[in-house]
Amino acid sequence: GEKAKAQAVSSVGEERALLLDLDLIVIQHHLLLLSLHSDWVDTTNCSIVRTELLNESDDCRSTSSYPCLLVFVNIIASGRRVRLHYDEPVVTLSPECFYTPKNQQDKTELLEEAQRIKKTLSDLQGQAMECHISTERYPEDAIMKRRYTMRLALQCLLWPTLMLAGGILLVGLVMLTQCLAHLCAEVTIEGKRGCTVAGVLRAQQE
Known part of the structure; x- marks a missing residue:
């Protein structure tokens, strides 16, 4: 039960981090449009x-x-x-x-x-x-x-984009770790093999 709660809290935190990155990208996108549609071009x-x-x-x-x-x-x-x-x-x-x-x-x-x-x-x-x-x-x-210039807008857009990509990669790694941990727990309960990645892969092949 405690593990499930921790996973739920972690999932909520990951979603909020991704939403924050998306909000930053939207804001910088508006800044980019503002620089493109300036009266002083x-x-x-x-x-x-x-x-x-x-x-x-x-x-x-x-x-x-x-x-x-x-x-x-x-x-x-x-x-x-x-x-x-x-x-x-x-x-x-x-x-x-x-x-x-x-x-x-x-x-x-x-x-x-x-x-x-x-x-x-x-x-x-x-x-x-x-x-x-x-x-x-x-x-x-x-x-x-x-x-507001094109160069400034692109510079401001770069970091939120990198943060979003890093956040997606981090969430993917966390989900993979949780999946492997779940499979490892099942294998351990069955008592067939040790809790290793190789054991998990062999269990999946069987």
Whole structure:
């Protein structure tokens, strides 16, 4: 009875582990689809032409509580000037600004961070760099970095797939061990042969 309970608990644990691996694969599959259907699929070369740290008194200043860094780039292929943002969420969260702070710091720290980023971008002014554009939905904007890419999605999909394959192999080995143990117990009860794998195989042949 205790052995049967232990086997039942083990079976439940194995099923939950496999379901967890399947859930991870489904999540990563959605991430892969998201990267394939991104609005920012067009990659081109651009160059920074202007960086400006907006003041709170500026008419175009957003109502956000952090310093707004405005960055313009030229699309080299077409010569068109657009606003540059760090990644996709910034375009919707703060359409004017280059980035949004990751955490709420005090005003002085936020200003210093914005000035450091402005200096870094200013040093790149006039140099060709890779950026991503969306000609249909966001024709006046470009982003420096895509948050969801094909490479990232495939990397994230690799580990859950390997875990699932390893889980299936482990469950298969456990089931084989349980089967051999059951056959070995039957042979032992009958008293015909010793509890060995060879004995079990000979018993099956008979």
